[in-house]
Amino acid sequence: MSDAELTVTVTGPVATVTIHNPARRNAMTAAMWRQLPVLLDGLAADPAVRALVLTGAGGTFCAGADLGDLDELLDAGDASIAVTAEERLAGFAKPTVAAIEGACVGGGCQLAVACDLRIAAEGARFGVPPARLGLVYPAPTTRRLARLVGPATAKYLLFTGELIDAERALRVGLVDELLPVDRLAERVDAITAVVAARSQLTVAAAKEIVDDRADDARIDWWHRQVRESGEAREGVAAANERRPPRFGWAPPGRP
Structure with a gap:
C-alpha cells in the first residue's frame, strides 16, 4: 500500500472505501480525488454491491484536502477535481454511509456531507475552514451543506471556520447517529445490512x-x-x- 491512497474492500453486499494518508491525517491528495470517481464507477457497475461505506484509516476520517495541490484547486474553481469527486459520490446510485472517527474537516466534511448518512464516533470533530484560508467554498458544496444543516448553521460553520464537536454535529443534523468508538463499526455493519436487505x-x-x-x-x-x-x-x-x-x-x- 502506498502512503496516500483509497482502498476498497467488499464484504457481502457492502463495499467500504477507506481514505489512507497517515502522514497527513488522511488528507485527500490530487491523486486521491481523481481516484475516487473511478472507484465509484466500478462499484456502481457491480450488481452485488448494494451499499457503500466511506471511512478513514487509523481513527481519523479525513482532515481535508492536501493544500500542496492548492494552485490546481484554485485554478479550477467549481470545476475542481475535489468537486467532481464530491458530485460523483453524491450522485452514486446506491446508499452511502460515512463512518466517522476523529477529524472530519474541510474536504473530509465535504465528502461526509455528500454521503446519504453520517454515523460518527464520540470525539469526532467537524469543521469547514475556508474562511481561515481565504478560499471560497464551492457552490455545490455550500448548497449541499445548507440543505443538510440549514442556512444558519451553514453560515456559522463557513463564517467562523471553527470546529464543532460530535454532540453539536448531532444536534444540528450534520450527524445522524453518535456512538462510542467501540460500537461504531458494529452499528455501521448493522445499518448497511438492513439497507442491503430492503x-x-x-x-x-x-x-x-x-x-x-x-x-x-x-x-x-x-x-x-x-x-x-x-x-x-x-x-x-x-x-x-x-x-x-x-x-x-x-x-x-x-x-
Missing part, C-alpha cells in the same frame, strides 16, 4: 427523489418499475406469510 427499487427511487434528481417522467418510470417488477407483490406476500422478502429488482439503467 427493496433496492424502493431505495434507489427514494434516493433520487429526496435528492431532487427525478423529474416527472422519471417518477412515472419508477412507478412503472413497481408495476412491472413484481417487487410490491413479493413484499406484501412476504409480510402476509411472515417471512423475509426475496426482492430481486436490479437497476436496468436510466430510460
Whole structure:
C-alpha cells in the first residue's frame, strides 16, 4: 500500500472505501480525488454491491484536502477535481454511509456531507475552514451543506471556520447517529445490512427523489418499475406469510 491512497474492500453486499494518508491525517491528495470517481464507477457497475461505506484509516476520517495541490484547486474553481469527486459520490446510485472517527474537516466534511448518512464516533470533530484560508467554498458544496444543516448553521460553520464537536454535529443534523468508538463499526455493519436487505427499487427511487434528481417522467418510470417488477407483490406476500422478502429488482439503467 502506498502512503496516500483509497482502498476498497467488499464484504457481502457492502463495499467500504477507506481514505489512507497517515502522514497527513488522511488528507485527500490530487491523486486521491481523481481516484475516487473511478472507484465509484466500478462499484456502481457491480450488481452485488448494494451499499457503500466511506471511512478513514487509523481513527481519523479525513482532515481535508492536501493544500500542496492548492494552485490546481484554485485554478479550477467549481470545476475542481475535489468537486467532481464530491458530485460523483453524491450522485452514486446506491446508499452511502460515512463512518466517522476523529477529524472530519474541510474536504473530509465535504465528502461526509455528500454521503446519504453520517454515523460518527464520540470525539469526532467537524469543521469547514475556508474562511481561515481565504478560499471560497464551492457552490455545490455550500448548497449541499445548507440543505443538510440549514442556512444558519451553514453560515456559522463557513463564517467562523471553527470546529464543532460530535454532540453539536448531532444536534444540528450534520450527524445522524453518535456512538462510542467501540460500537461504531458494529452499528455501521448493522445499518448497511438492513439497507442491503430492503427493496433496492424502493431505495434507489427514494434516493433520487429526496435528492431532487427525478423529474416527472422519471417518477412515472419508477412507478412503472413497481408495476412491472413484481417487487410490491413479493413484499406484501412476504409480510402476509411472515417471512423475509426475496426482492430481486436490479437497476436496468436510466430510460
